[in-house]
Amino acid sequence: MFAGATEFIVGDETGWIVGKNYTKWAENKTFKVGDKLVFQYRAVQHDVFWVGEPEFNSCKTSPYIEHQTSGNDEFLLTTPGRSWYICGKSNHCTAGMKLAINAIEENEAPAPSPDAPAPYPARGEGNAANMITYTHLVSVFVSILAMVVMH
Numbered sequence: 124m125f126a127g128a129t130e131f132i133v134g135d136e137t138g139w140i141v142g143k144n145y146t147k148w149a150e151n152k153t154f155k156v157g158d159k160l161v162f163q164y165r166a167v168q169h170d171v172f173w174v175g176e177p178e179f180n181s182c183k184t185s186p187y188i189e190h191q192t193s194g195n196d197e198f199l200l201t202t203p204g205r206s207w208y209i210c211g212k213s214n215h216c217t218a219g220m221k222l223a224i225n226a227i228e229e230n231e232a233p234a235p236s237p238d239a240p241a242p243y244p245a246r247g248e249g250n251a252a253n254m255i256t257y258t259h260l261v262s263v264f265v266s267i268l269a270m271v272v273m274h
């Protein structure tokens with residue numbers, strides 16, 4: 124179902140820490156439904172609250188949608204739209220330990236529309252499709268050749 128799903132380690136190699144700009148981390152990334160956010164941190168030092176926009180803006184952890192504390196917390200993006208995550212420890216959120224993302228529909232990929240010129244095939248999938256077509260053509264050609272040789 125979630126063929127091209129991506130697992131995002133929030134903050135990449137630095138993980139979920141105080142002092143990282145997660146707005147900046149997220150800004151050049153495309154999040155899709157089916158992708159997963161993984162928050163990695165030393166358990167007890169931090170945690171992750173999935174909250175609404177007002178709680179995100181005011182750094183309040185109540186009400187929240189989900190709270191995880193394992194240090195390897197996974198949040199699956201199940202619906203399109205925005206979602207907000209904050210750390211609930213001390214003043215970490217106000218210090219910037221917060222992440223807002225926008226998830227798009229799985230097949231709403233940043234691909235050109237059908238009537239727009241398509242300079243490249245979609246990465247990966249396009250090549251795979253071309254390969255299948257090519258393989259198919261070769262096998263048809265071989266069958267024809269075999270028929271001709273046998274008659």
Ligand SMILES: [Cu+2]
Pocket residue numbers: 140141168169170210211212215216220
């Ligand atoms: Cu924290």
